[in-house]
Amino acid sequence: MNFHIVTFGCQMNKHDSERMAGLLARNGHTWTDDMDEADLVVFNTCTVRQHAEDRLIGNVAGLKRLKAVRPEMIIAVGGCVAQKEKERLLEKLPHVDVVFGTHNYVNLPQLVERAQVSTKPVCEVLDALDLPPNGAPSLREEKHHAWVPIVVGCNNFCTYCVVPHVRGREVSRPVEDLKNEVEKLVADGVVEVTLLGQNVNSYGRDLYGKPQFARLMSEINEVNGLERIRFTTSHPKDLSEETIQALAELEKVCEHLHLPVQAGSTRVLAGMNRRYAKEDYLRIVEKVYATLPEIALTTDIMVGFPDETEEDFKETLDVVERARFDYAFTFIYSPREGTPAAKMGDLVPHEVKADRFERLLKVQNRISLEKNAALVGRVIQAFVEGPSKRGNGTLTARTRTNKVINFSGGKELIHGMVNILIEEARTHFLMGRVVR
Ligand code: SF4
Structure with missing residues (x-):
């Protein structure tokens, strides 16, 4: 079959899609860039924001006409929405043939085979991961770069976030496995890897001997032929002195740190269960800049958390001014069903959220431009x-x-x-x- 995969959401999803493509290719199927020509269309979904979920529903509904003309076409929906909403998904989109969750994408080829001979949708959503993903082939989008998941799942339970509910608890992959994988990737032409985790800083806590993230980076730094190591995402509460030192000392580790702050007000941060105060965050930033003055610092910021006041929002602007991020991924809060924050209601009116969002963007864009302008002539x-x-x-x-x-x-x-x-x-x- 010709197959096409549509990916929504984060880097972990992009990585999972590359593995799905690798598994399908190993089973004799061929990638096509043209979705209309595909015999199999896979949607790898994201449920972190309502917007991505709405787009998914629109996209899959749009294939109904194509499927009426070519009934043998298989539509598969996997990832976080499928993990969380399997029944509702099939009710809304009865023309879907396969539903699979975040823990069992490795079974996709077999699920597709079952769907080809089944008169009913094939649905397989597991509650937890049996084994961390390793060894599955990957069809990479870029020859030079690979995503390498080092820890999957999350133990943090930020009150607005569905990730721990759909990805489960943290499971780290052993250092040796990861080093072997990177060596194989380099033999295949990769020069840059991005180590992935919802929180890379808690890597290894569940492994024998509790190897730290800094130790993992130092092992991967030894891989001959590899030129650049990146990583994402770092939870500020777990960013260790050793990781900052590794950033400064390991020559392959790139000088970029993505450190989501989410909000500037200590009160809002407590409501989000982020487990750091505004001043803690600023202290970390100060330490990072003191160790690596040329580092690029990026972040995630949310406006309109249920009870965010104007004063709270000004604290966010204050953090932006003081941390001087190179770039910020900015979002308007939307409640996600099943999270504690959703029970607080959606108290900030949409026009207030939109106004704060615009003001935040204006400040951040000015700083991004100032930081880029400082590089002119270099x-x-x-x-x-x-x-x-x-x-x-x-x-x-x-x-x-x-x-x-x-x-x-x-x-x-x-x-x-x-x-x-x-x-x-x-x-x-x-x-x-x-x-x-
Ligand atoms: S650290 Fe918080 S925001 Fe990030 S995935 Fe875990 S629960 Fe979600």
Whole structure:
């Protein structure tokens, strides 16, 4: 069969989709970029925000007409929405053939085979992971880069978040397994890995000997041929001194830290069960900048948590001004069914949330531009990823600090390192020219 996978949500989902594609390819199926041509369409879903769920429903409903013309077409829905809402999903979308959860995507090829001979939808959603995912093949989107999940699940139970409910408790993969996987990836042409976890900083607590995240990075730093190590996401309460030192000392670990703050008010942070106060967060940021003055710091921020007041929101703006993030993923809070925060109601009116969101964006965009402008005139080493998304014949390269640089250059530069003189700064990217 020709198959196509549509992915919603976070990097963990992107990684899972690459594994699904690898498993399907190993079973003799072929990837197609054209969804209309596919015999099998897989949706890997996200339930963190209502918006992604609505888009999924719209997308799957849109395939109904295609399926009426080609009834042999198989539609499979997996990931977080399927894990949480399997019955409701089949009620809303009866033309779906396969429903599978977050813990059993490795069974996708077999579920598809069953669906081909079944008159009813095939549904398999497991409550927990039997074994951490390892060894499953992967069909990567980018030849040079691979996602490597080091810990799946989350033990933190932030009050607004559904992840622990759909991904389960933390399960870490042993250091040796991970090192072997990275070695294999490098043999396959990978030069950059991103170590993934909902909270990489609690890596290893469930393993024998409790190896810390910093130790894992130091082992992976030893892999010959690997050039860059990135990681995401770090919970501020668990960011250790050793991890900050590893960022500073291990030459392959890139100078970029994604450290979600979520809100600036200590009162709101307590309501979110984040287990740090505003000042704790700012102290960590200070320590990080003191150790790595050139690091790029990014974050996630939510506005409109159920009882957020104007004063609370101003605390968020204060953190943004003081932490000087290079970039912030900003969100408007929406209640997720089954979470403690949802029981508090959705108390901030939509227009207030929208106003705060705009004000936050304005401050953050100014700071992002200021930080990028400070790089003009510098020569920065960057890895050329490919043609730029702007589609104007330019190429895109990425710095160790995860900044995007667009520049003119020949295709022979793709997948190599170049030195670029930064000539112009925009809010979300840089422009420059290659220098020797
Ligand atoms: S740390 Fe909090 S926000 Fe992140 S996945 Fe876990 S519960 Fe959700």
